[in-house]
Amino acid sequence: MHADRVDKLLMLLGFLGAVGDGIAMPTMLLITSKIMNNIGDSDSNSPLAMNDFIDKMNQNAVNLCYMAIGIWVACFLEGYCWARTAERQASRLRSTYLKAVLRQEVAYFDLNVTSTAEIIASVSSDSLVIQEVISEKVPMFVNNFSIFGGAYIVAFILLWKLAIVGLPFILLLVIPGLIYGRVLMSLSRKIREEYNKAGNVAEQAISSIRTVYSFVGENKTITEYSDALQGTVKLGLKQGLAKGIAIGSNGVVFAVWSFLSWYGSRLVMYHGAKGGTVFAVGAAIAIGGLSLGSALSNVKYFSDAMAASQRIREVIKRVPEIDSDNMDGEILQEVSGEVEFKGVNFAYPSRPDSVIFKDFSLKVPAGKTVALVGGSGSGKSTVIALLQRFYDTQGGEICVDGVRIDKLQLKWLRSQMGLVSQEPALFATTIKENILFGKEDATMEEVIEAAKASNAHNFISQLPQAYDTQVISTISSFSTNVN
Structure with a gap:
C-alpha cells in the first residue's frame, strides 16, 4: 500500500x-x-x-x-x-x-x-x-x-x-x-x-x-x-x-x-x-x-x-463527515464578524439522548463583547464547538455574516477565529513557536504584539531566553499567563 x-x-x-x-x-x-x-x-x-x-x-x-x-x-x-x-x-x-x-x-x-x-x-x-x-x-x-x-x-x-x-x-x-x-x-x-x-x-x-x-x-x-x-x-x-x-x-x-x-x-x-x-x-x-x-x-x-x-x-x-482537507466552499472577501444561531438543535453523538440545544437562537453583532452565562453542562462551550464546526447541528443553522458555516471552506473558517480555552496548553517547543501556531507566517513584531495584547510580554521577557525559551514542565505551570 x-x-x-x-x-x-x-x-x-x-x-x-x-x-x-x-x-x-x-x-x-x-x-x-x-x-x-x-x-x-x-x-x-x-x-x-x-x-x-x-x-x-x-x-x-x-x-x-x-x-x-x-x-x-x-x-x-x-x-x-x-x-x-x-x-x-x-x-x-x-x-x-x-x-x-x-x-x-x-x-x-x-x-x-x-x-x-x-x-x-x-x-x-x-x-x-x-x-x-x-x-x-x-x-x-x-x-x-x-x-x-x-x-x-x-x-x-x-x-x-x-x-x-x-x-x-x-x-x-x-x-x-x-x-x-x-x-x-x-x-x-x-x-x-x-x-x-x-x-x-x-x-x-x-x-x-x-x-x-x-x-x-x-x-x-x-x-x-x-x-x-x-x-x-x-x-x-x-x-x-x-x-x-x-x-x-x-x-x-x-x-x-x-x-x-x-x-x-x-x-x-x-x-x-x-x-x-x-x-x-x-x-x-x-x-x-x-x-x-x-x-x-x-x-x-x-x-x-x-x-x-x-x-x-x-x-x-475513512472520509470524515466534517472533512478539514476538503477545500470546497465559499471564502468571504471581507469578514465583519456577525454570528447568528437560528433554531439550533444539537446533542453530542456520544450522548444522543441528552439534548444540549433545542430551538436555540442567538445573535452576536459584529464588534460586540458577549458573555454566555449558565450552569455546568448548559452548553456554553458547545456554542464555541459548533461555531468552529467541530460538530454539525441536528437542526437549524449557524451563520457568519449571513452565510451558513457549512457552506464556507472549513480551514478558512477556523483560520478566522482565535480561541483561548479555560484549560490552555503549551506544546513542547519554544514560546515563540507556540504563539506562531495562531499565525504561522507572523513576524517577530507581530508575535510580540500578540503577547502584549494577552498581557504576557512582560512575563516572557523575564525568562532566561525570552521568546526562545523551551517549554518544559517548569513553564507549564505558567501556561495560563502565557496564553
Missing part, C-alpha cells in the same frame, strides 16, 4: 536473496553427499584412483568457494533490501496514518477512541508490528519455504526411494510448529488486550496526576495497575508452556532420523545406494520438515500484522 517503485525493486531483490539463502542448505547437502561418497569410494592402493579422488575433491572445494560467494551475496540482499524497504514503507505509513487521524472530525474521537493511548499505540506499536513483519518475518518465511522445497527436490534427485518413504514424516515435523503458531496467535491477541487495559490505567493516572496527588491516590493507582497486569502474567505462563511443548516436541526429528538411518542402511546393503547419499537425503528430509514447520509458525506474525494493518487502513480510508 505504501511501496513505490524503489520499494518494489528492493522487495524483488530481497525475495531473490531469501530464496538463494534458502536453497544454500540443500545445495550444501548435495555437495556433501558427493564428498562423502568420494571418500567412501577412494582406493589408496591405486595411484590412478588416488589422482581421480584428488581431482574430485579439488572440484568440490572450488564449488564450495563459489557457493560461499553466492551465499554472501544472497544473504546481503535478503538482509539489506527487506530491512531498507520496511523502514521506508513504515515511515510513510506512520505519516499517512497520523495525517488521517488529524483529518477526522471530533465526533470520531468521541465515539471510537476511548483514550489517547489507543492512538499512540496505533502510531507506534501497530506500525512497528508491520515493519517487523516486512523486515524479518517475510524473508524468514520465504527462506524456510525455500529450504523445504530445495531439500525435498535434492532428496528426490539423490535417492527417490528413501525420499518417498520419508515424505509422510513431514506431518510429524510440521505439527509442533503449527500448534505453536496457532496457540501463540490466540495468546498474543489476549496479551495485547490485557496490556491495553493496564496502559489505560497508567495513561489516565499520569494525564490527571494533579488529581491523583490531591486525593493521595498513588498507592491505589499502583494497585490498580498491578491488578491489570495479573492477566498478562497468567497468559505469559501459558505462552511459555506452549513454547516449551512446541520446542521440546522437535525432538521427534531424532526418531525420524533413526528410521531413515535404518531404512537407508537396507538400501545400501541390498539396492546399491551409497552412504553419503543416504546421509544427505535423511538430513534433507529432517531439515526440510523442520523448516516447513518454522515457516508455518510465522503465519501468526502475518495475522498480527494484517490485523494491525486493518486497523490503520480503516482510519486512512
Whole structure:
C-alpha cells in the first residue's frame, strides 16, 4: 500500500536473496553427499584412483568457494533490501496514518477512541508490528519455504526411494510448529488486550496526576495497575508452556532420523545406494520438515500484522463527515464578524439522548463583547464547538455574516477565529513557536504584539531566553499567563 517503485525493486531483490539463502542448505547437502561418497569410494592402493579422488575433491572445494560467494551475496540482499524497504514503507505509513487521524472530525474521537493511548499505540506499536513483519518475518518465511522445497527436490534427485518413504514424516515435523503458531496467535491477541487495559490505567493516572496527588491516590493507582497486569502474567505462563511443548516436541526429528538411518542402511546393503547419499537425503528430509514447520509458525506474525494493518487502513480510508482537507466552499472577501444561531438543535453523538440545544437562537453583532452565562453542562462551550464546526447541528443553522458555516471552506473558517480555552496548553517547543501556531507566517513584531495584547510580554521577557525559551514542565505551570 505504501511501496513505490524503489520499494518494489528492493522487495524483488530481497525475495531473490531469501530464496538463494534458502536453497544454500540443500545445495550444501548435495555437495556433501558427493564428498562423502568420494571418500567412501577412494582406493589408496591405486595411484590412478588416488589422482581421480584428488581431482574430485579439488572440484568440490572450488564449488564450495563459489557457493560461499553466492551465499554472501544472497544473504546481503535478503538482509539489506527487506530491512531498507520496511523502514521506508513504515515511515510513510506512520505519516499517512497520523495525517488521517488529524483529518477526522471530533465526533470520531468521541465515539471510537476511548483514550489517547489507543492512538499512540496505533502510531507506534501497530506500525512497528508491520515493519517487523516486512523486515524479518517475510524473508524468514520465504527462506524456510525455500529450504523445504530445495531439500525435498535434492532428496528426490539423490535417492527417490528413501525420499518417498520419508515424505509422510513431514506431518510429524510440521505439527509442533503449527500448534505453536496457532496457540501463540490466540495468546498474543489476549496479551495485547490485557496490556491495553493496564496502559489505560497508567495513561489516565499520569494525564490527571494533579488529581491523583490531591486525593493521595498513588498507592491505589499502583494497585490498580498491578491488578491489570495479573492477566498478562497468567497468559505469559501459558505462552511459555506452549513454547516449551512446541520446542521440546522437535525432538521427534531424532526418531525420524533413526528410521531413515535404518531404512537407508537396507538400501545400501541390498539396492546399491551409497552412504553419503543416504546421509544427505535423511538430513534433507529432517531439515526440510523442520523448516516447513518454522515457516508455518510465522503465519501468526502475518495475522498480527494484517490485523494491525486493518486497523490503520480503516482510519486512512475513512472520509470524515466534517472533512478539514476538503477545500470546497465559499471564502468571504471581507469578514465583519456577525454570528447568528437560528433554531439550533444539537446533542453530542456520544450522548444522543441528552439534548444540549433545542430551538436555540442567538445573535452576536459584529464588534460586540458577549458573555454566555449558565450552569455546568448548559452548553456554553458547545456554542464555541459548533461555531468552529467541530460538530454539525441536528437542526437549524449557524451563520457568519449571513452565510451558513457549512457552506464556507472549513480551514478558512477556523483560520478566522482565535480561541483561548479555560484549560490552555503549551506544546513542547519554544514560546515563540507556540504563539506562531495562531499565525504561522507572523513576524517577530507581530508575535510580540500578540503577547502584549494577552498581557504576557512582560512575563516572557523575564525568562532566561525570552521568546526562545523551551517549554518544559517548569513553564507549564505558567501556561495560563502565557496564553
